[in-house]
Amino acid sequence: xxxxxxxxxxxxxxxxxxxxxxxxxxxxxxxxxxxxxxxxxxxxxxxxxxxxxxxxxxxxxxxxxxxxxxxxxxxxxxxxxxxxxxxxxxxxxxxxxxxxxxxxxxxxxxxxxxxxxxxxxxxxxxxxxxxxxxxxxxxxxxxxxxxxxxxxxxxxxxxxxxxxxxxxxxxxxxxxxxxxxxxxxxxxxxxxxxxxxxxxxxxxxxxxxxxxxxxxxxxxxxxxxxxxxxxxxxxxxxxxxxxxxxxxxxxxxxxxxxxxxxxxxxxxxxxxxxxxxxxxxxxxxxxxxxxxxxxxxxxxxxxxxxxxxxxxxxxxxxxxxxxxxxxxxxxxxxxxxxxxxxxxxxxxxxxxxxxxxxxxxxxxxxxxxxxxxxxxxxxxxxxxxxxxxxxxxxxxxxxxxxxxxxxxxxxxxxxx
Amino acid sequence: xxxxxxxxxxxxxxxxxxxxxxxxxxxxxxxxxxxxxxxxxxxxxxxxxxxxxxxxxxxxxxxxxxxxxxxxxxxxxxxxxxxxxxxxxxxxxxxxxxxxxxxxxxxxxxxxxxxxxxxxxxxxxxxxxxxxxxxxxxxxxxxxxxxxxxxxxxxxxxxxxxxxxxxxxxxxxxxxxxxxxxxxxxxxxxxxxxxxxxxxxxxxxxxxxxxxxxxxxxxxxxxxxxxxxxxxxxxxxxxxxxxxxxxxxxxxxxxxxxxxxxxxxxxxxxxxxxxxxxxxxxxxxxxxxxxxxxxxxxxxxxxxxxxxxxxxxxxxxxxxxxxxxxxxxxxxxxxxxxxxxxxxxxxxxxxxxxxxxxxxxxxxxxxxxxxxxxxxxxxxxxxxxxxxxxxxxxxxxxxxxxxxxxxxxxxxxxxx
Numbered sequence: 001x002x003x004x005x006x007x008x009x010x011x012x013x014x015x016x017x018x019x020x021x022x023x024x025x026x027x028x029x030x031x032x033x034x035x036x037x038x039x040x041x042x043x044x045x046x047x048x049x050x051x052x053x054x055x056x057x058x059x060x061x062x063x064x065x066x067x068x069x070x071x072x073x074x075x076x077x078x079x080x081x082x083x084x085x086x087x088x089x090x091x092x093x094x095x096x097x098x099x100x101x102x103x104x105x106x107x108x109x110x111x112x113x114x115x116x117x118x119x120x121x122x123x124x125x126x127x128x129x130x131x132x133x134x135x136x137x138x139x140x141x142x143x144x145x146x147x148x149x150x151x152x153x154x155x156x157x158x159x160x161x162x163x164x165x166x167x168x169x170x171x172x173x174x175x176x177x178x179x180x181x182x183x184x185x186x187x188x189x190x191x192x193x194x195x196x197x198x199x200x201x202x203x204x205x206x207x208x209x210x211x212x213x214x215x216x217x218x219x220x221x222x223x224x225x226x227x228x229x230x231x232x233x234x235x236x237x238x239x240x241x242x243x244x245x246x247x248x249x250x251x252x253x254x255x256x257x258x259x260x261x262x263x264x265x266x267x268x269x270x271x272x273x274x275x276x277x278x279x280x281x282x283x284x285x286x287x288x289x290x291x292x293x294x295x296x297x298x299x300x301x302x303x304x305x306x307x308x309x310x311x312x313x314x315x316x317x318x319x320x321x322x323x324x325x326x327x328x329x330x331x332x333x334x335x336x337x338x339x340x341x342x343x344x345x346x347x348x349x350x351x352x353x354x355x356x357x358x359x360x361x362x363x364x365x366x367x368x369x370x371x372x373x374x375x376x377x378x379x380x381x382x383x384x385x386x387x388x389x390x391x392x393x394x395x396x397x398x399x400x401x402x403x404x405x406x407x408x409x410x411x412x413x414x415x416x
Numbered sequence: 417x418x419x420x421x422x423x424x425x426x427x428x429x430x431x432x433x434x435x436x437x438x439x440x441x442x443x444x445x446x447x448x449x450x451x452x453x454x455x456x457x458x459x460x461x462x463x464x465x466x467x468x469x470x471x472x473x474x475x476x477x478x479x480x481x482x483x484x485x486x487x488x489x490x491x492x493x494x495x496x497x498x499x500x501x502x503x504x505x506x507x508x509x510x511x512x513x514x515x516x517x518x519x520x521x522x523x524x525x526x527x528x529x530x531x532x533x534x535x536x537x538x539x540x541x542x543x544x545x546x547x548x549x550x551x552x553x554x555x556x557x558x559x560x561x562x563x564x565x566x567x568x569x570x571x572x573x574x575x576x577x578x579x580x581x582x583x584x585x586x587x588x589x590x591x592x593x594x595x596x597x598x599x600x601x602x603x604x605x606x607x608x609x610x611x612x613x614x615x616x617x618x619x620x621x622x623x624x625x626x627x628x629x630x631x632x633x634x635x636x637x638x639x640x641x642x643x644x645x646x647x648x649x650x651x652x653x654x655x656x657x658x659x660x661x662x663x664x665x666x667x668x669x670x671x672x673x674x675x676x677x678x679x680x681x682x683x684x685x686x687x688x689x690x691x692x693x694x695x696x697x698x699x700x701x702x703x704x705x706x707x708x709x710x711x712x713x714x715x716x717x718x719x720x721x722x723x724x725x726x727x728x729x730x731x732x733x734x735x736x737x738x739x740x741x742x743x744x745x746x747x748x749x750x751x752x753x754x755x756x757x758x759x760x761x762x763x764x765x766x767x768x769x770x771x772x773x774x775x776x777x778x779x780x781x782x783x784x785x786x787x788x789x790x791x792x793x794x795x796x797x798x799x800x801x802x803x804x805x806x807x808x809x810x811x812x813x814x815x816x817x818x819x820x821x822x823x824x825x826x827x828x829x830x831x832x
Contacts, residue, residue: 017749017773017775020772020773021772021773100794102792102793102794106783106787108793108794111771115805115806116775116805194629194630198805198806199805199806213610213633214610214633217629217630219635219636219804219805219806220635221806237828240828243828243830244828244830246830247830247831248830251830251831333433351825355527355823356436356437357433357436357437359433359532359821360821361821361822362821362822362824363821363822363823363824364824364826365824365825365826366825366826366827366828366829367522367824367825367826367827367828367829367830368829368830368831370830370831371522371824371829371831372822376518376831377518377524377822378516378518378524388635389531389532389614389615389635389819390531390614390615390635390637390806390807390819391806391807393819393820393821393822394820394821394822395822403805403806403809404809404810405775405776405777405778405779405809405810406777406778406779406788406793406809406810406811407771407779408778408779408780408781408783408787409767409781409782409783410780410781410782410783411782411783412653412656412659412660412782412783413782413783413784413787414659414660414662414663414664414667414783414784414786415663415667415784415786415787415792
């Protein structure tokens, strides 16, 4: 007897074979049909979403999480609009990269193809259900979604509506499969479905991601954690540094590309730090610094060793004073999470050295770390931001949901 | 107190930072110095290798394994020549892929950079020690090598000689680190070094690979297992099919790109199969087939369900008769390991359908599966053949040992 997850794996694998054969037109028609269906069935989705919200309130879940869970007519329209935008993007599938003819006459090319079955484990935002489906479907993949139990009614409703949209276009309803059993055992089983699920993408808090990395036998793309730094070099334009730090720290708290730590060259610290502190204090940011930073501003409270490695996701920032760019680079490479790092400098050599030697997905000169984002990078969509080095690094657009295969055209070649 | 593996991880991480800064010239000089050192110190290496061979003989290890373990002057010269060839290859590091300017003026490019620390777990071939070092070093990575206990004296000697070559060029000796403790506990610890080792590549038998996939928290690139098929389509040229099958099965037994299974269209089976059987029998190949194949040739013995999924690595092949290309594709996609598959056909539509619908790293039309190889594909080197879909698929050359980072040049941009 197959288990529930084995059944989902089998259905997804079979649907993925069909999806891989679909042309761009059929996929775009499917996306638009699903977008229409979401708008038409918004009442149903809102009714089901209300059940999740009621249950969350009864459990005493905090307001910020309820806000993430709550859908509105506008949010449903945004989900539909997201699918329409995905339909408008170029289809990466089928591109042949660099076909060459070998001396023996074999023509060898590398063709972009779907991954197959994508598994996504996510937390309470129900809009991920439609987004993830859209990106996976556009790239010819089937998707198995495991959302949080908090959002199960919403996710069920959205999935049902998406399936109905697919049905109307005569597409397989198994292209999206929701894991309706939200028990821990089922997640554990999902992480062991090597051979059935081709990649697993966890989207959520650090605990969820660490659990998936530690326990999955399916290849994982790690996303998210960002202990991002801005380094104010000796020659920085202080006004530019202050504006960028304000933006990177306060434009949106609680996001992975927000700045969590400042590193400042000692030769500019006396002039720059008070201005930066004043600006951050206007936004109510708590500033934790080393002893030298504290000596410059009485607004700065002591930082501990733990602060250097902490992603606050809150109105808090740490400050470290260094005596050289080498010290700055070593500090950042020791404590960062490989997400986004920025140097503010007028020095040409230091700009290039920072970009060369910092080990992170996105390394900036004179710009805010907040730009690390699939839309800002011009990909038109984003399935997450990879902080690992294999397969995809940084903001992941449609291409991250593809793989390649070698296609070889011969006329009887055998190996000598 | 740090453990032995933590120490290796720390040394490797530190060396990898230095390696990432090296220019192509410095790396090539290092490779050539190491090549010279290997040739000069061949006596030492042969002496140490003799200890491994003696120990293997005392343990009653079978001759084929001893042959793989044994070094000769020629094999050492081949190792050195391999390093010289790697020195001659283009350096992929530093290439910037597609730099674009965004509407806000940010210039965003994707730069090819080293992975950092590569871990390789391999079995008894000591030449892997020099090969893997050469490929990792050329791409600016440090490497931690865990070879089998059978080859420990040889691996120690080769590593010592490589370090001496590095020292002469004033390069860090920690660029190659051999795990000298060959206990199982140490391998288990190595597989959990997430954050210290950036990628783990197991090279060896199916058991080794399955163990690493199941237990590693470090991202893994799976290599190797190849249950490769040749499908003889209705319109195949029978002479071409026979030649290709002979080559794919018998040119070298025991390699991952050898053909393990034939799939033959029923309309051509009566004409083609007897010729194929005769040819394979000249090489002493045992042929196991379904009932329809057995009815065509009395040389064919019964195949069981298990045969369809078996990578023999031996003078055995299975034969399945099908009634359509659809049936062939379904059969292959059910039982293959995603390595190399070939169709022999004169039919244009079937050639393209096979390439589109077969899920494998390399899909051939009218050529032998034996070509799936980094050298045959023109990469000049190979670290293994990936049978997974993430990061690298198919033969892996230098590029598979790299990642990318986004480099962003701004002049004060903040996000609105």
